[in-house]
Amino acid sequence: MGGGEIDVPKVEPEELFKQRLERLERAIMLKEPDRVPIWAFCCFLPVKYLGTTYAKIAYDYEEFKKGTIKFASDFDFDTITAVPGIIGTTVLGLALIEEHPDIAPPVIRMTGPIHDILQDRYTKWPGRELSENTYPQFVGGRFMEADEYDKLADDPLTFINETLIPRVYRSLEKPSSARAYGTLIKLGTELAKLSKVTRELVMELKNKLGYPIFPRALTEVVLDIVGDFMRHPTYTIMDLYRVPDKVRNACDSLAPLATKLGIIGGQTASKLKELYGVNIVLVFIPLHLNEFLSPKLYGEFYWPYLKKLIEDIINAGFTPWIFFEGDHTPHLETLRELPKGKIIAMFERVDWKKVADIVKGHQCIMGGLPGSLLISGTPKKVEEHVKNLLELMKPGGGFILAPAEASSLDFKPENLRAAIEAVKKYGTY
Amino acid sequence: MSLVEEFVKAIADLREKDALELVKKLIEQGVDLSTILDGIRKASDIIGRRFEEGRYFISDLIMAGEILREITEILRPIIVKEKPKKIGTVVIGTVQGDIHDIGKNIVVAVLEANGFEVIDLGVDVPPEKFVEAIRKHNPQVVGLSCLITEGIESMKKTIDAIKAAGLKEKVKIIIGGGRVDEGACKYVGADAWARDVQTGLRIIKEWVGVK
């Protein structure tokens, strides 16, 4: 973007921080803010726009930091979520959660250098298995057979530590080896680097640009852990038809670990509240198999675990931020079983009218800007879209506009700008 | 109920064991291949309809796809011998940069169940591969699957490459996958788009001239 077009903030960062924070907090608490807040949710940064490559962003934390700052200063968002990698190693977090709760939560993060260290089979990276400018790929796989559910159910930690991890991480293939020991030491060093950069980034966003960032942890619903990291989504689904009882038993014994990962993660993140100048601590829970399941299977294998997870996290004092990936429309009613105003419900390609009917006024709702519109639409179409969406979602507060997908936003800048302008025009209270 | 009807019902109701036993029984009893294939088509129709009516969900489609795949495996020796006439050829793949294939695999299973010859190029397929496959297999239809927004650019590149190779006039192109829409379809220059297998099947059948 040419310098002249940039919305240079006339307001001091400190004042901006206060305004944005209040806007976000009020929306989360189901109140009316001054206007609808905008949350830049990028799984990966828009490399084309930033004039960089995926390889650089994934492997060079400074480049990632610079990119995030540029994106956040070129566009007037209210907060931004960006990570230099992808969710890749949730099982490592689970593996450590009982013995080493203090270091388990950060261990779930995956970046280029961490992939190099762990040599995991879950992911492929630009400049390594992929070309320089390819999006990093979580490919997952089938690392466990259906006849191993009993072992998993009997003793999930032993199964994860002794069977799963050596299968997934080439560097940890042989547990009592110099290679494995060295790997863990290197991983620790790398994670320290990553958390230092993350902290610096948040402080720069706060102090220079007036962006509030909520500290955040992550966990997943058990069926997704099985699907993403153990059995592969396709086989997990087939297992529900073929060996439902075995899957249920495994879910039952894994569930407490998943909850613990979320809560300990929340406690770890809480330590940053003061530094970041915010009061809300998020526990992010992306959902994967939700869309796949019929209401019957959802009610049997998914919702009971998700509901309990959400309730436990709320009771621990944190705000579950649930990403209902895919089309969650068939399961919307269940959200009314949750305590009011305690979660952020982020939707993707849902039926927004039904969301307005069923969820609005009950939980803070987030999403609404499809990536395809930002790529292939026009500023006029984007404005129309935002106007219509806000007509539906704005009244009464409790709505945050966000690009609905964890995409890298290979977008047209003028379209994103049009979305932000539209929120300013139609989103005030 | 005849054995074939029982077979159709077992597939449609996703009773895997029953369906596999029944297909073996049908073969044993010497029921001809075209009758069995017709039954599979019927079952796949019922499944598609149930999906459209909101009675079946993606999990059911995955299980259905698996059952259809297993049945095709059992029938393969007979299919190889008798070479039943295909109603058309489709080249399909997940575009470059994208590795999602659950939806694409369902589409492949359903197309095969409906008598199509399907050339499945897999995932993360570069444009050249599509071009090469079109030259080699002469399909009437090319299907591009994509689930990440990034993939929209990839689909555009793929279709541009097909055009540049002078092959666009020979094929109809349909794009599919969770994030495609009318806008994406226009943008990439495809002939049609579908966000579910049933719509896709209907369009493809229309293109090759079957009802």
Ligand code: B12
């Ligand atoms: C399962 C899943 C995975 C699995 C994939 C396993 C596999 N082998 O396919 C795993 C865990 C490996 C995975 C990885 C990733 N994923 Co993923 N994944 C999903 C998830 C949860 C479901 C997708 C799915 O299979 N749906 C079910 C199938 C049946 O639906 P479908 O594909 O749409 O297919 C139907 C129709 O569309 C149609 N159809 C499909 N193809 C075609 C083709 C033709 C020709 C026709 C006619 C019809 C048709 O028929 C099907 C049946 O009706 C979605 C979220 C969601 N619910 O959509 C995210 C999602 C697609 N993933 C996403 C992302 C970002 C990723 C990763 C990039 C994450 C990462 N950073 O590593 C990686 C992929 C790396 C890459 N470059 O590709 C994002 C994409 C965001 C975006 N807009 O860009 C999504 C939307 C999640 C999200 N909201 O953030 N993922």
